[in-house]
Amino acid sequence: MIDWNRVRDLRSEVGNDDFDEIITMFLEETDAIVARLSASLPTSRLESDLHFLKGSALNIGFASFARLCQIGEKQAADVKTDVPVAAIITAYRESRAELLSHLAKGLVA
Template sequence: MLDWSRIEELLGEVGEDEFRLILELFLDEVEGVMMRLSHDDPAQLETDLHFLKGCAWNLGFSAFGALCDLGERSVHDGNAAGVIIKDLLGSYSESKKVMMQGLDAALHPARRAQ
């Protein structure tokens, strides 16, 4: 679901404080785009899925990114209706939950012992 090696790499590059800022910005931007996903404008849907895919893969949300990639290709091939927005929302939500739980444990190992 998550690419922890990518997450750890980014965390090592920018440090905990900067990573938390990046994560907060990522979540805000992604949630804004997720709220406007619609089949009404296939060109916008394809653009939004491309944006979400890039954001997801850059921050290690591998399963969500793969689903966005699949949806983007589907829209590109003329099948916007094949994009299941509910599945995208669910994948993002679950990925976010796993990230928050795993990140807290990675940054605060003492809490795991409690």
């Protein structure tokens, strides 16, 4: 679900303080966009949001969420295909909870 090597690499690359800030910004921005996903968005907006989420998720290490965003982005481009919005939202919530749990326990060093 989470690429912990990427999380550790990010923390090592930016340092602890900037890492905490990046995680906070990512979660705030992603929370807002994920909340918007459950609304009936025009497919162009949905495709754009999923593209943004995919890139951000890869940077943070949310591998499963990023993969589903990539699938959804392609499906949004093909307006005849339904986008798995519920699965994308679930993957984000699970990844978010797992990351926060690991951070709280100090398991990401």
